Every structure is written in structure tokens, then in C-alpha cells.
Amino acid sequence: MKKEDLKALLADMSLQEKADQMMQLMGLFYLDDAEGVLTGPARELGVGEEDFWMTGSILGTYGAEQLMAIQKKYMEKQPHHIPMLFMMDVIHGLKTVFPMPLAQGATFEPELSGRCAQAAAREAAVSGLHVTFSPMVDLVRDARWGRVMESTGEDPYLNGLFAKAQVEGFQGDDIGKPYKVCSCVKHFAAYGGAWAGRDYNTVELTEHTLREFYLPPYKAAIDAGVGMVMTSFNTVNGIPASTNRWLMRDILRDEMGFDGVLISDFSAILETVAHGNSADEADAAKKALEAGVDIDMMTSVYAANLCRLVEEGKVSEALIDESVMRILELKNKLGLFENPYKDANPEEEKTVILCDEHRKLAKEAAGKCFVLLKNDGLLPVDMSKKVAFVGPYTNCKEIISSWAVTGDVNACVSIEEAAREVFDLTRTTFHQGCQMLDNDYHLTGFGNLGESVPGKLSEEEQKKMFEEAVEAAKKADLVIMPIGEHFLQTGEAASRAMIDVPEIQMNLFREVSKVNENIVVVLFNGRPLDLRELSKTAKAVLDVWLPGTEGGHAIVDALTGKINPSGKLPMSFPYCVGQVPVHYNEYSTGRPNLEGMQERFKSKYIDIPNAPLYPFGYGLSYTDFEISPVTLSGDVVTDVQPIRACVTVKNTGKVEGTEVIQLYIQDVAASVVRPVKELKRFEKVKLCPGEEKKAEFIIDEEMLRFLRADGTVGSEEGKFRVWIGNSSNTKNEAVFSYQK
Template structure:
């Protein structure tokens, strides 16, 4: 329903434009060309891209980032095509454009929605200067398998946490009004279940039970729709036998009809054609039919719509109005972006590379770093440190510090850890020695030369930077083994033999298997891939300028055999017995009961969801509720006191979980329902109040309905998913 005169005027303009378009021009709006790949334009006898644009046979462009070329192509579309319809230029801008922020998984580790929103807004400002108005981000796939390379691109294992970051990032990209020249249309992807790929291999099948799909994988997308996301991308995956590019049940009936999403849906790169290889379509004609019936508006790169839709109309398989619906949504997006009035990028911001932007990147990086081990409070480094040795190729690698999907990053804006600590040591008159030892992080370890051995021996602390390079995660970069590459592991072991005061910093895009790191380190700081300002962030944490406040957005396994491992699993009929954590991984022990356990490893994660250490300690007390018995329309109000009982001012992440004790179907042991990151000074006590609607306890019941069932519940409040205070309450 049109709400005002402006909506009516926009609708009339778009309807008038559609009325003037030929079928080929309509299909052109539904075709996204890739200038970089140029993907053989078979339908047009290899005509070049400029000719396609001039004829009106392309509606959007992916992967063009040069501002002058963007202006050139836009000028052809607006001034030389018959109807003058502007192009939209799109790009996979995942965690920054020129200024690179921490990877999304690291941003989730910050548990700071405000900083994530600011980072997205800065990214939008930079990208739109080039003329890019559409990003294929955020990736909001709930990710529970760290073998999957794209776990780096998302916000972790929990639907509520992912949903919260999805909304924050969408707000940051899109701003208050899409017509603002610095607004970037967001795209929530990959609809839906793509992260549940079997064996953690990209493009594999995703066998997800319907109830799990409804309760875990769909909620972030519904949150995105409620946040006003402009576009959604369909996934590559085969979901229960139906590839998402042709999944009418979810794309049409759920997303369009039930959720009333009226934005643009785009396919993934060549994914419509790939339904042929998946055995779901006989040929491109059938692929085009199934995709358009699912109301995918734009086909990315492949040419099935251009080649076959017109014939499908002629043969009576589809009606022209279905094409018009798709085109109307595309033109509506262009209108909302203000492209008909202002198709060219005329932004000339002087604030690029501003102190504000760099400080946001620095603060977000600092708050994403997670302290996993700190024997005898070795960190922060003390004032009496006089000599430091830094080891590892990742310590001074600008590209690897930025992480995956940073192809547009300005390398001159990157401050590596070595550059940062070198500057700090010069200021503090600390002797510093650096040797990468390995030329890169994948090669075998042979030896450490005598000069470096002597420096290691004489140092007060040895800081070793290990982990993954930027190409070891991201799309198609999946791993079967998650331990450090063997060369780095042996190097770390040798260093620890020479000097026990080892601080290990881990750069990675996923949880790694880190038992060798823990055993050879006094302290371990998990830095993810922290972006342009990550080196300075690591330095600030190590020397105590900031206290670590990152918390895990995903559980860390002890071994690959535990995967998938996540905190919100269901209850067992035969729960595992508590074993001493000291059981050595890989050693066999006798079963002590008929329970759900492993013979050769503790069943618990190495580090649970929500975990992270600080340079201080926090004490939780006096949990209170507003009511013990609640109605469906009530909100549960939870009160908790948190005291900083240490000697360092620091942030704490207070996490609130709910347990539905008995249901018509088995329920998760805990589910995150609220969190807040709070700065608490030493000896300060803060009282926090969380108001949680009872309706947020809904789940898919035995009849397939989305309901809150009456009965007994528990609320848990604490610093991670395992260490919590709790109280019971009831819903009637």
C-alpha cells in the first residue's frame, strides 16, 4: 500500500518507465555484468560491455572499482542508452573498503554493536566516493563449523548475536536514508543455510532439519528484513535437495509472501547456471524458469535470464507481469538510492583517512582481541622489560593482517604489529630485535640461526606471531585440519625451549586447534585478522594501554573430531559425566558409564562461547527478576550487579541466556537473549537491567508452529556461556 504522495509519485514514475521498456531492456535490468571477469557474453556475440550498457542490456555491474571507469559506464547508461536508466555498481565489501576493519568474526568478538555500525558507515563513505552504491554484505550465516573458510565473514555460531550485528551493520551501511549519496545498499547473504555445508566444504550440500532451519538459520534474515535491508542474496547451497537459486518455497512463499520483503533478491555468482551441475535443472532454460518463479530479480554474471526468459514468455510458461515485478523492484532500488536524480558520484569528502576513522578501526580491533591464556598475569608487559624479540612472518605482513576480502584495502594505511611495537620501543628505550625466521607461514621449519637464538635467550619476552595468512580463509578456502601449519608449530616449540617467556599472538580467520600454542606459551592473545590498525591494537593490549575485552563469538574445539561444537546444543538422554579437564587429548581412557562422550578427548570445548580473559576480574552477584510468573505479553526484567574486583579499569560483556526446561520438542540447553558491553572502573559496582520480551522465547513446536510454550524456564547471567548465575521463572 502506498503511504503518501511521494510513494505514489515514485510508483507512477517506475510504472511509466516499465511501460516504455522492451522485453530485452527489462531483461537487461535483471542482468549483472562482471567487468573484471567479462564472463563471455554469449547472447550478444561477444559484444563488449560498453555496447551492452548502451543498448540497455545491463542493469548493474560487479567488481568495477575505478572511479573514472565507473563514471564512464554510468555516462553511457544515462546519456547514451535509449531510456537513460542508471547502473548500480556493486562490490563484495566485507569489512572495509580502503580502511580495513577487523574481519566480521572479529567484530563479533568485540560484542560492540556501536563500533560495528560506525565501521560500516565509514566503509559506505569510502565506497560511495568511487561510485559504488551496493555491497554484498553483511554475511549473516550462523556458522558452527570452523573448517568452513567463510566462517571469517560472519558473526559466529549464535542466531541472536548474528542478528544483532546484522542490524547494526545494515544501519551503518544504509544510514537513515538510501538517497544520501554516502549510503550503501546492504545485502544480507546467503539465504539460507549456506554455512551448514556438509564437512565444512564450500558449495557443498546443506542438510538442515526444518525446525533447525526455522529456529537457527532464518532468524538473522528476518532481523535484516525488519531492519530495512535493501537486498538479499540467495545462496549457492542445495538445501534438503533444492538449490537456493530455485527454492520457491523459501524465496517466494516465505521471504516475499510471509515476510513481505519487497527489496531486490540477487543470485550468487553464476549460481543459477550451477543448478544444472547440481542435477536440479536440465538446462539453462529450466534454470531460468525455476529462478524467476522463485522471484530472484537479478542474475549475477550468468546469462540464463537473457537467453531464455523471452522464449519462456512466448511459450506461456511465465507471464510478462512476473518480469515486470522483478524489474519494478530493481528500478525502485535505483530510485531509492537517488540514482535517477544523481547518477554520478560527486562526493569529495576530505575526511577520508581522518583521525576519527582510524580511531574507530583501532578501537574495534582492540575490543576484538581475546586473551585466552595469561599465566601468572604475565600480561600486560611490565615496566622493567628491557629487551624484546619479535618472531614470525605475520608480524610484519600488511596483506595478511588485513585478512580475506580486503582487495581494495589501502596498504599504506596498514600499521603492522612490528611497525607499531618498533615505534613504541623507540619511545620507551626498549631494545627490540625482529626475525621472521620463516619466509611465510606455510613453509617448513628448519633451524634458527645463532644470532637470533642469542637474542631469544637474552630477551625478557619473546613475542611470536603465528597463524593463517589472508588466503587461508574466505570463500573456497576450507580446511580439514585446523592446527598451525607444521613449520610454525615446530618453530614455536623450539623458541619455547630457549626462552619460556613466550607471548603468542594468533592471526587467523577462524578458531584453530591451538593446544600446541597453549603448551608453548606463557600468554596467548587471539587477534583474528585485525585489519589496518590491528598492529597498533595488539601493541596497546600487550603493554596495557587497553585491557583485553574480546569474547568468543564461536566455541573453540579441542580437536577437529568435535566439530560441530556449539554451546546451544540439545540435552542428552545420557549426558556425559564430568571428567577431569586434565585428561590428555588423544590418550585413551576407559568409559566410566554409558554416556555421550569420547574415549580420547574431553567432550567440552577448549574455550566456550562468550569466553575471554581480562587484566582484571569481575564478580557477579544479586541476580533478581521482576516477576517469577509471567504472561506471554510480559517482559522478563533481569537485574544483576557486576563489580570490578581487580586493579584495572576494563570492559566486561554481560551475557544473558534462557533455558526452556521442558518443551513439546527438545530444547537447547541455553540460548543467548541479551548482552551488554560495559566499562567498569576498578572497585566499581554497576547494576544492569535487561528487559527481554517473553515472545522472544518462541520456537518451532511439535506442530510446526512458532510459539512460546508455558512452563518452567531458567535465566542465566554471566561472563560466558558456562560460568553463570541462574534463577528459575515460569510462563503461564
């Protein structure tokens, strides 16, 4: 449809019809008898039958046949036959579930994440969906926050690269093309800074910190052409994001240039009343509209109030027209006016969902996200040894995540299933050992995941299972212990004050360690955990996160050496929860915890180290790498003359491996305090034994820019340090200066 046709359509719409285009309801409302719904949940929202059949979009329902039927009936009733938008949280896969986003960040391979998004878009598109609420690019520094699993980590540069790759993977160069969906970046803004790591909490950031660290990944997504942005639940500068005109109009639209659809998070506009920022629903509708929010997710705040507000002269209909035009333009870009079903295809759905190509990609992504945290020679496994698998994740298929809402755990491959394909079963045993969680633990999930009440075995059953596992461990040469968080202990509304492996599993670990010192921990987790005890006692620790559908196969390949782990931590693992929020790119202090300073009067804890247990960028391999000292092509960078920074990387071990070479820079003295170190570039280097390769990086003036004291972005003359190594903890340093 041409622009002038859209304008004519808008001009012919009634005011109520426009307001309803700005409302989004749950798709489940449309799956039952309309009258039953209207006298139940929809009625409670204040939605009448007329509004019900003019709603602009729905969320949370998928499946080609269902959505095609809804679209057909909707367009018959909609006054102008405007097609409906179908949206869903396809976070890291629809049915083929890829590793959770934080795990994808560990690959340090944005291109791979883009391919995963492309595959997810294909499954979503044939299932009738038009929009995915992904990626989440919130910067995360506090492991207590459950939603860290949805982010790619604590670094703005790395997050920005993944944001760009995922948006391009979902959307391609034209969302109207087959198998493409509109991407929605979230949550704008700074949701990852939730106070004390508690979900839905307020955020307290200086504008400098907001702009310097939190906003860049959103900007990367916008520059990549993302079609939709979602508001966050939190306050920014004391104002909820959904009613924050400065944040949404001045920054998002005017400064960042976003011209797509802005949607609230679930009931976020209405929640500004509870925040105390809006007096009532009508006030919330007025403020959100003035802030530029186009779609009200899952309340009737807009539908029930906007018409009256216009009639009373309290808001301008022109603001409503702006929002509705953006919604119509998105529908037009998707090609829905010509084909309201787009790619929905029940027959193709059967062949695309969980196809071999997608499973292969899921396995590749899982294998590249694993981080080897410790290895005292037990990995890869000596297949001639007698092995006992002991732990609740041994035969568990729940290895996706709390935000794989459409995933089917029955389609997942467990460790035991995969191990039985390659291990000598005359020398291998499998034991659950204990429940995932104690009997009194109750967890609630979303979508297909529903409610989960892990365990519920009697004390006698638990004792028998425990004793059998410990006895098997005693007889084995090697014990592989798949343990960790239950997947519903992470994600939205899953903040944890104590970020440790559940005590019931730790008790099993302690008893096993008494009878066998050769323990390999295979760690499942949706966040960085306190691993002090595990790391001290186990001889090897392989972090596999929540790896997705093909996790079992990838894990067994890693254990047996078919895959050589190459993942790097995208988020620091704290020494203990008392450190959080903890991140590598902290600001310098006037009394740093450095050698030579007075022992007492410096910035430190008196009972734990300052440094995390495992820092950002850290990860081991089954081989060894030697990195040469940094060499620079010159010692001065100017506006027109960059320099090259180089190291030579050599595989000094006995097997092929991949190392992630990371370049960090520090601005030594500036108009504002700068981080002690910032990731600026990285390169993945794959080497055979004995092979070496030069890793070369260009350092130019643009890499030295930052938000200066006067509020402008630019570089400043002075001294800089550059490090090149295999983690943020590298000491491999050189010095250069910048002159204009």
C-alpha cells in the first residue's frame, strides 16, 4: 500500500478505531468463544465486543492454522479490514531452542547469533507470527537479577554487536520478505540496572552512566533498522519509562533517530499509577501518549480513555494519528495489506519446525558457548575409564530456559541420551543422585512451561537415590556431575539473593567428593553463580549454561574432546554475592586496590577479594596458547593516522583449538573518570598444534571517543594503555598517546 493510501485509510478511521489499533490483547482471548471471553477476562479489562474486534495486535499465540483463523475472522469484523499483528516472545528460538542469550554472548561470535535469529524467524514466520520481542540488549552487571539470562552480558561494545546481528538475523534487509519477522529491541531503557537485582525495581543511574554504558546497545539495534522498541518497567531519572517523554521522544526518537513502533511492556502504562507517576488510568494514557508510546500492551488504558481525552481537549488527536500511522506503516512493511497471513503455512510449519538444519545449528551454537572454567587434566574424558554420571541434570531434558516459552522440553536431548550413543555402557553408569530442588520449592513458568513443582519424592526414595549415586561414584574412576540451577530459577521474576547451586545438590557434591576426588562438574545456570566451593574441590568445571534443544549432544561432544571449548565469560562470575554488581569495566578510584598503596586505606573488602572469581572474557581450552607481547606500529594516534596493535598467537598444546584474542583500552587521564579497561575489539583465532598467527587490530581516533565532561562525545589528547590477551585480566600491555 502506498503512503497516500495509508493516509487516506487513517483519515477515514473513527477515533475509537484508532485507539483500538493502539491496544494489544493476549491471543488466548481469541481462542475461545468470543462471548465467553467477553464476559470473563476481557470484560475485566474494560474491553467491549466492538473494541475486541478492532484491537490492532495480539501476543502470546502461535501456530499457522490458529492465527490464520483469527486473522480471517478479525478482518471480516474490522471496519476497514485492517489486518492484525501477531507478536510473540521468540527469545532464543521458537521450537528449536538455541542457547539462552547470555550463553550466546559467551561465543563472542555475533554472526552465529544472527544465524540463530534467522532460523528462529523462519520457524516463527511459518507459524504465523509477525513480530518477536527480541533481542533484549539490557546491560547486566548484577547476577541476582533473573533476567541476566536474556542479555548478552556486561559489556556495551559486545552487546551492541550482538544486538545488531540479532536484529539483522530476524529482519533481514526487508521484513516483508519470506521468513522474516519484525524485531523488537527491549527494554528501553536501563532495565538491567534494577536496584539490588530485584525485578521490576527502580533504577538509579546518573545520566552519564546511562549514556556511556546502557544506551549504546539500543542504539546499535536502532542503527541496524529494528522495527519496534519496547519500554521498560523501571524509572529513569525518577519517571517510569512508559511515561518518560525525555527518554522516549528526546533520546529515542530525536537523538537516536528511531521512527518505528514503540510498545509498552506488559501493562507497563497502567503500572505508572502504582509507581505514583500517574493519578489514574486516564492520566497514564495521556502521559504515555505524549511520551510517544504507540501500543499499550495488555490493558485497556488507551482504548478506554483516549477518545474521551480528545473530546475533552486534554490530548491532541494528532498524537493518536502519529502512533496509528506508525502501526499501519509496520503492517504495510510486513506486506499484510496484500497478504494478511504473510508466511503462515501449516504444511511448511511441519517441515521447518525442529528440522535437521536447525538442530545442527543449535548444536553448533551450544558447543561454542561452553566455558571451561577449570581443568586439572580430567577433560577431555579418558574413555577407557569407568565413568559415573551423577546429578539431577544427568537425565533431565529441561535444559532450555524460562524464556523459551514455546519450546518443548520433550524435543531436547539429555546428557544421558547423548552419552549412551558414545560411551561404553559396560563402564558407564547414570544416576540422578538427588532432586533438582527440595520438595518445598515451587516455581512458575510462562507459556508451555507452565508450573513446575520439582521433586516431590519421599524421604525414603530420596535416601535410596542418594546412596546409590554415592556408591556408584565410589566405584568409578571418574565422576561427571551435571548440576546447577533449575531453569525456572532464572528469567523474569526470578531474582535470587543467594546465587548458589541449590543446597540439595551441593550436599550430593560434598558426599561424592568424599569418596572420589576425580570430579568433573557440568554446570547448568542462567546467571553467574557463587562457585567457590565447586571450583576449589572439583578438578574440572565446564559451564554449559542452559544450552537448548541439542544441549545433550553438544555437552557429550565437549566432554569427549570432539568439541574443544572456546567460550568466554560475557559476564563476570563474582567471588560471592557480596561483590555484586561487579563488572570488569569499573571506574578508577582515588584509592585503588593496588600493590604499593597503604594496606588499610584503599578501596577494598576486608573479608573477600575485590576481583571476581572468574572475570569477563575468561575461558580455558583443552590446548594452550602463547600470546606474544603487544607491538605497536607507532606510539601516536592522530585524527588522520591510526596505529596497528599486534600480537602473535601460538598453539603450544597438542590439539586444535580456538582462542578469543581481546583488545582493551584505557584512557589514562580525561575530563571525566574513565573505566580501568574497556573492550574495543576481539578476534577468534583457530590454530592447529604448533601453528601461530598474527592478530592485528587498528586503533583509530574513533575508538578513543567517550562522553566528555561537557556532554559531547569525542576524544581527548593524552596517554592511553592498550592490552591484548585472552581475558579482561590480561597484563599484556603497551602505551600510546593521542594527539589532534
